[in-house]
Amino acid sequence: MRAIRRFTVRPVLPVALAALGELAGNLRWSWHPETQDVFAAVDPDLWESTGRDPVKLLGAVSRSRFEELAADAAFLETLRGARAGLEAYLTNDRWFQKKMSDGPRAIGYFSPEFGIAAVLPQYSGGLGILAGDHLKAASDLGVPIIGVGLLYRHGYFKQAFSREGWQQETYPVLDPDGLPISLLREEDGSRATITIAMPGGPDLIARIWVASVGRVPLLLLDTDVEGNPDHYVDVTDRLYGGNSEHRLRQELLLGVGGVRALRAYSRITGAPAPEVFHTNEGHAGFLGLERIRELTVAADGPGLDFETALEVGRASTVFTTHTPVPAGIDRFPRTLVEQYFSEGGATPGVPLDRILGLGAEDYDNGDASVFNMAVMGFRLAQRANGVSVLHGEVSRGMFNGLWPAFDEAEVPIGSITNGVHAPSWVAREVFALAEGQGADPDSDDAEAYWDAVDKIPSGDIWATKRQLRERLVVDARKRLARSCEKRGAAKAELGWIETALDPDVLTIGFARRAASYKRLTLMLRDPERLKRLLLDPERPVQLIMAGKAHPADDGGKKLIQAIVQLADDPEVRHRIAYLPNYDIAMAQPLYPGCDVWLNNPLRPYEACGTSGMKAALNGGLNLSILDGWWDEWYDGNNGWAIPSADGVDDADHRDDLEAAALYDLIEKEVAPRFYDLDAEGVPTRWIEMVRHTLKSLGPKVLATRMVRDYVRQLYTPAAGNARLLNSDYHGAAELAVWKKRVKGGWPAVRVEHVESSGVGDAPEVGATMSVRAFVALGDLAPADVEVQLVHGKINSEDELVQTSVSPLTAVESYEGGRHRFDGDVVLEQGGAFGYTVRVVPCNDLLTSPAELGVVALA
Numbered sequence: 001m002r003a004i005r006r007f008t009v010r011p012v013l014p015v016a017l018a019a020l021g022e023l024a025g026n027l028r029w030s031w032h033p034e035t036q037d038v039f040a041a042v043d044p045d046l047w048e049s050t051g052r053d054p055v056k057l058l059g060a061v062s063r064s065r066f067e068e069l070a071a072d073a074a075f076l077e078t079l080r081g082a083r084a085g086l087e088a089y090l091t092n093d094r095w096f097q098k099k100m101s102d103g104p105r106a107i108g109y110f111s112p113e114f115g116i117a118a119v120l121p122q123y124s125g126g127l128g129i130l131a132g133d134h135l136k137a138a139s140d141l142g143v144p145i146i147g148v149g150l151l152y153r154h155g156y157f158k159q160a161f162s163r164e165g166w167q168q169e170t171y172p173v174l175d176p177d178g179l180p181i182s183l184l185r186e187e188d189g190s191r192a193t194i195t196i197a198m199p200g201g202p203d204l205i206a207r208i209w210v211a212s213v214g215r216v217p218l219l220l221l222d223t224d225v226e227g228n229p230d231h232y233v234d235v236t237d238r239l240y241g242g243n244s245e246h247r248l249r250q251e252l253l254l255g256v257g258g259v260r261a262l263r264a265y266s267r268i269t270g271a272p273a274p275e276v277f278h279t280n281e282g283h284a285g286f287l288g289l290e291r292i293r294e295l296t297v298a299a300d301g302p303g304l305d306f307e308t309a310l311e312v313g314r315a316s317t318v319f320t321t322h323t324p325v326p327a328g329i330d331r332f333p334r335t336l337v338e339q340y341f342s343e344g345g346a347t348p349g350v351p352l353d354r355i356l357g358l359g360a361e362d363y364d365n366g367d368a369s370v371f372n373m374a375v376m377g378f379r380l381a382q383r384a385n386g387v388s389v390l391h392g393e394v395s396r397g398m399f400n401g402l403w404p405a406f407d408e409a410e411v412p413i414g415s416i417t418n419g420v421h422a423p424s425w426v427a428r429e430v431f432a433l434a435e436g437q438g439a440d441p442d443s444d445d446a447e448a449y450w451d452a453v454d455k456i457p458s459g460d461i462w463a464t465k466r467q468l469r470e471r472l473v474v475d476a477r478k479r480l481a482r483s484c485e486k487r488g489a490a491k492a493e494l495g496w497i498e499t500a501l502d503p504d505v506l507t508i509g510f511a512r513r514a515a516s517y518k519r520l521t522l523m524l525r526d527p528e529r530l531k532r533l534l535l536d537p538e539r540p541v542q543l544i545m546a547g548k549a550h551p552a553d554d555g556g557k558k559l560i561q562a563i564v565q566l567a568d569d570p571e572v573r574h575r576i577a578y579l580p581n582y583d584i585a586m587a588q589p590l591y592p593g594c595d596v597w598l599n600n601p602l603r604p605y606e607a608c609g610t611s612g613m614k615a616a617l618n619g620g621l622n623l624s625i626l627d628g629w630w631d632e633w634y635d636g637n638n639g640w641a642i643p644s645a646d647g648v649d650d651a652d653h654r655d656d657l658e659a660a661a662l663y664d665l666i667e668k669e670v671a672p673r674f675y676d677l678d679a680e681g682v683p684t685r686w687i688e689m690v691r692h693t694l695k696s697l698g699p700k701v702l703a704t705r706m707v708r709d710y711v712r713q714l715y716t717p718a719a720g721n722a723r724l725l726n727s728d729y730h731g732a733a734e735l736a737v738w739k740k741r742v743k744g745g746w747p748a749v750r751v752e753h754v755e756s757s758g759v760g761d762a763p764e765v766g767a768t769m770s771v772r773a774f775v776a777l778g779d780l781a782p783a784d785v786e787v788q789l790v791h792g793k794i795n796s797e798d799e800l801v802q803t804s805v806s807p808l809t810a811v812e813s814y815e816g817g818r819h820r821f822d823g824d825v826v827l828e829q830g831g832a833f834g835y836t837v838r839v840v841p842c843n844d845l846l847t848s849p850a851e852l853g854v855v856a857l858a
Contacts, residue, residue, distance in 0.1 A: 094142030110284035137703035139214030165564030255286025282373030288380030297349030319381035363401030419706030472593025509594030525659035748778025
């Protein structure tokens, strides 16, 4: 019989144990082992059987056990210490309070998914894990971020395999009352809600849940609300599900509804309203339209015109793009956007034609029939970035069409390389190695912490890695057994699993989404050679792999099936495992337990790829194509670079070449070094690479480094600009008028004549070249522009490369809007040299000369 209703009965804790509820209610426990120890002490067996979920644990503990704990003086003392530690963590000044007095009062961080902990399954992969690590690092640093996302009733799917190895998806229902979240309530106790007008009515209603991520509140909107029709209830049914209209509704709720949820949260709690809005990928881009509505037509707003409101919003908005492939960008039919944003729609009063213009692909090779969420993201944000140096370069090429007058290198998309939250991903035993040498992970002296790596005895590092490898093997065997039983195997058939994998064998990990460009099956290009590597009698290798394919991606499912079927082969099944349902709970023993982390995407399609960072922090060595973050931080001694066959057009031939190079590296370099043991049984050359990896990569791959970069490079400058524009909106109005005037007058801007002197017919290094440019500005003034001398090396086509820019100074004005600009440049090096003169708009409130998209060239 099926229940007609379900709910979760919450436990009533004795007064002496009330702090257990506080600890369970703040997700800091998920990255704080000492708090986890408190829950384990409540009931060790229940702690494990509930999946290390404090909420489930407390709901399963008997009253008699609570009574025992309430009378246990030692436990109560431990509990008081944990409660005091949480209170200090939440209230003491941290890096942001000590160092960033001019930083923003608050930042709204919007993402469609957040990977905080396994017990809150609201993530599918890298984007969500990155967002979760961003919030956790912000909490550790004291950065005043407020997260905004959606609460999906089914989360992302659970993965299993059929007998034939085909991926199967299930969508278990999540009960919000059983999750570490609480409803946001009005002062009278009623639930706080937001509404969004929908075409044809009625309004969409969403309630607001709050997850406490350390010091950071995460607001999650949920449409499973009484009063919503079924098709509105289903808006938050599952992550990345449904057709285009379903996805549009989700993104409307995230962007427009998310801003309204922030306003409700600030009104109810008194928390500062965000000064800066950060949209993590284009999914939340509609937030900019809601902010324009607030500033233009909202009854309690300042009543600005559209252009002024646009400048106010842009100044305080940061947009991060995560995809290096056009297919990864959300595009909606323009007709669908018209339907949801026409008069009386989601943002009433914001002109539909302006909305459509923001998402229009109105550039060469653009599709006029679609509305592009990333394009809108760039147009609504004054600051934008990719997530690694290489990804920034790729993004500037992808979106050059938005700034066609500028070279690719000058497209205003920067980069901040992602990082990972060490306390979430690094094994306790690894931290203990450093702390055993007196290193303090909470110290502000980061250099001293990493210097401790050199003091740890090699034998201790090797023994710890062996311990972590054994833990992974035990975990993998359990998962393999459960998977095989689900696939229909009888327990009598599974005796082989007891000896599958080996804690003393070189272990290579590979876990990521089964997208085609990530090349899940590259190692299968030569199955016989792979088998020889796995079964080598002297230097064997074992592979532990995992990852999900999108439910609609049959190609990705076929890749997974190929590996599962190989792993079913009795000849090699003890050396290769594909584990189902990759999630945070699996990842936490996987990264520390692997000796080598493999990443072999098609270059340059990996935006960042943070899984290798997690492995590196646990003393794992990366074996990767030079893509994403590895492209900028590989130094020749902290792992191995798989040679990339760039320029080979035949995809199969390219895969063959790169697979052969991968086999060679494993056979000739990786495995020999791992098994080269000294008299004490320690691979000293391997351990030296581990030390170098920890020291060279450790400080760089941290999410705290990443969040500091965001604060210094993007959030604080955005807040500064916003304050200049928002104090009385006069600055924003002036900027909007200035932009309109400059764009209107730009057709009259031209470089009429350029003269140079001082270098003669045989210029030498060290000579000074003087340049004089005569420029027509029409109705514009010299202060509206910067006239630049662009100089550098030239290639065989007379194109400037490796350029530098030197501003020229206005020295004289003539009738008819003509002006003279002069400047000098020293010839610093020999070789082919060239220069040109150009004119670009200039205003202190612009972040880039490319912002208006106009330039005049000589």
